[in-house]
């Protein structure tokens with residue numbers, strides 16, 4: 001059954017040439033796409049990425065300046081109690097959990113990883129508050145690894161376009177790794193996020209002005225002629 005399922009998904013996946021056409025359009029449309037989070041090093045990116053769950057990058061950037069001034073290094077976070085972080089991150093949503101996770105991650109980094117953020121997926125995912133998406137954000141942006149972090153925008157846009165054909169983020173990531181040449185994984189992640197924020201929004205996507213309209217599976221399905 002699982003094999004048959006895989007076969008069906010493979011059949012539905014886009015031909016490579018068409019995927020490439022989409023990527024060319026995205027690259028031309030968003031040549032400067034990059035992470036919206038501000039950070040000076042891998043650890044700051046890790047903290048910012050944990051904080052960014054359920055809030056915007058702008059909101060995270062508003063608070064991290066003061067947070068990193070008060071707690072400049074992993075050791076400073078590790079020595080703190082989560083409650084000490086809370087006043088700094090209150091505006092970021094689910095802040096109590098985030099404070100616990102950040103302190104927990106900092107302690108683990110200090111105790112097990114010599115205060116360095118690892119670039120290895122399995123090691124990153126051992127850290128409290130770090131799932132696959134956050135680990136991929138860190139690997140791609142802090143270490144220049146080829147990785148595709150699937151957030152809500154990437155999931156929605158990739159599946160609308162047909163670059164992926166999946167019901168969950170893990171299969172979406174796997175589909176994208178097959179549809180997109182490896183050297184473009186990290187850039188494509190940013191292009192899809194920007195497209196999702198600016199054009200292919202969750203509610204009322206702006207299909208009329210979308211440069212991908214002629215290639216988009218969702219558009220073709222919702223605007224059938226005849």
Ligand code: SF4
Pocket residue numbers: 160161199200201205206207208210211212213216217218219
């Ligand atoms: S045509 Fe519409 S659904 Fe397709 S990518 Fe563009 S905005 Fe999204």
